[in-house]
Amino acid sequence: MLSLKLAARNIRKDMKSFGPFLIACLTMFVMLFVAASIAFSPSVTKLPFAGAVVGQLMILALVVLAIFGAMILIYSYRFLQLQRSREFGLYDILGFGKEKIALVSFYELLMIYLITLVFGSVIGIAFSKFSFLIFVNIIGGKTFNLVINPVSYLVVAAIFLVFFLLLLIIGCFIIWKSSSLDLLREASKGEKEPKSNIIFALLGIVLLAVGYYMAVSVENPVKALSQFFIAVILVIFGTYFFYVSFTVWYLKRKKKRASYYQPNNFITTSSMLYRMKANAVGLANITILLSMAIVTMVVTVGIFFGTEHSLTKQYPMEAQAVAYNMSKEALANKIESVSNEKQIPIEDLKVIETQSNLIVGTQTKDKTLAVEKWNANANQINFSIVSRDDLVKLGNSVPELTNQQLLVYTISGKEAAFNQLDWYGKNYQVDRLKTLKNYPLQSTFMDTILIVSNDDKTLKEMSQAYNETIDGSKLLQTVALFEIAPTKADTFGLALAKNTSNLSMYSRTEVLKSAKSVIAGFVFIGFILGISFILGAALIIYYKQLSEGSQDKRSFKILQEVGLSKTEVQKTIKSQVRMLFFLPIVVSIIHFGFAYIMISKIIEAFGITDTVLVAWVSIGTILIIAILYYLIYKLTSRVYYKIVER
Secondary structure: OHHHHHHHHHHHHOHHHHHHHHHHHHHHHHHHHHHHHHHOOOOHHHOOOOHHHHHHHHHHHHHHHHHHHHHHHHHHHHHHHHHOHHHHHHHHHOOOOHHHHHHHHHHHHHHHHHHHHHHHHHHHHHHHHHHHHHHHHHHOOOOOOOOOOHHHHHHHHHHHHHHHHHHHHHHHHHHHHOOHHHHHHHOOOOOOOOOOOHHHHHHHHHHHHHHHHHHHHOOOHHHHHHHHHHHHHHHHHHHHHHHHHHHHHHHHHHHOOHHHHOHHHHHHHHHHHHOHHHHHHHHHHHHHHHHHHHHHHHHHHHHHHHHHHHHHHHOOOOEEEEEEOOOHHHHHHHHHHHHHHHOOOOEEEEEEEEEEEEEEEEEEEOOEEEEEOOOOOOEEEEEEEEEHHHHHHOOOOOOOOOOOEEEEEEOOOOOOOOOEEEEOOEEEEEEEOOOOOOOOOOOOOOOEEEEEEOOHHHHHHHHHHHHHHHOOOOOOEEEEEEEOOHHHHHHHHHHHHOOOOOEEEEEHHHHHHHHHHHHHHHHHHHHHHHHHHHHHHHHHHHHHHHHHHHHHHHHHHHHHHOOOOHHHHHHHHHHHHHHHHHHHHHHHHHHHHHHHHHHHHHHHOOOOOOHHHHHHHHHHHHHHHHHHHHHHHHHHHHHHHHHHHO
């Protein structure tokens, strides 16, 4: 009973120490609760098009947040333990015993766990409903009420129970392995000057260089997806080694300069150097969290805003009917017949013949692109073929061609690096088609090239050569494009496909709604994870300022007593905090700069090839995160200053 009363008194009287840890617990609980409440809610299954997919994505986000939450809470609890080590040492000296000290820690964690469950659930419900409202509004749904499944409470409560059991084990281990004297000295003992390790310095440079090279040298979306996580791991380890080794080397070089003996430089450099082991890891953590936030937000927001642009290119008109083994005249007659029968008006009907998704292996030599039998080691390109007359029919300006000439257009916008095409033994002279409009060019996860032949005969010859070589049966597609009222598209499509197995129709509006439902799930997860990463960085910065402020308070007091003015103290504090602030955001932007090509390729895998859009999304995301980070800096620097000025 005494231990329970003491634990309650400690929390009530010492909120200065327990407050930050409680905030960290509530923050992570709310983030986990939002993901769980949406993942397990029956309301999600009522969403249009992709309710099941959204639920699965939220479960994935829940797993990522759980791993991240464990790291943040361990970091927060270690800070709390450090702040209270002197108190535990006094308990031990007064004969309280390590068993009872551990029992006090248990009761403290139990009370904080219960407080987190109660207040976290209330805040979590409000935030979940607000987030779901935004999410449903994005996808155009009509189910705005989020029904909270009791399973959500149980899952998050169970996750946090595991977290707190882990914290209890860590806390008890520290108490048991430390003597009373160690506990008394833990919070105030100085740190040894770290040694600059040349091996770590070189290893950090090598890991960063290799990670950067992988990011900038990636050529296509397939390689970007496969190499992304390898590059991320290399850069993470390289970042840690960079901070541990480079920062120590830099500070030691500053000590050799004459300017080092100026009061503000002397104090800042000395205090930073002697705590660089702790600072290096903290700065690396902040840098990695900021980098993760930027990458997550850019990818998800880029995909979301790029989807509409991409689908508009794939579906240049509202309706798109696709038939196999049907002539252009037969398809046009059928569409007009259904329009008259159902009294549904259509406009601007265009019917073309095309061959798409011809995935082939290629080799380029002396400006000649040779198409060969598909193999896993060859450079893979996805070809589509259409005749010149059909492209002109769609409103394109296309020059006359002979049967030995072709035009090519790359969906990525990058100019083709070949002048001749060897298509399974037959050579064609190749020129570039500068612009393309109204053609339903399908996006894929690999390089896509549109070939324009001189007529339908050449188109069929190229298609036949492909089928004979790969022993396949790729059928020519007859595609009709026309405008129709979106509300009538479904009725028209059902009538058109009736009693016909080789014909289907797609509505651009419905396809866009379906795609946005899935993509909105990615965006929502990106938002939740991005906010979590930024809050994690903010918590680490806050803890660093509290920890360093407490340690520097005594040092600055002595310096003021020996003649250092208040102005000089303020200048010194600003110099130190400025370095801690700017380095992580600068390094994280450098990381993103090198990763930009790889990230744009990953976005391209989702069919988004608008490089200007991706660039603007990247700039906007960096600016928003930088502003948020600056606000965090202003708040935490005040906390640090208030502590050392007391």
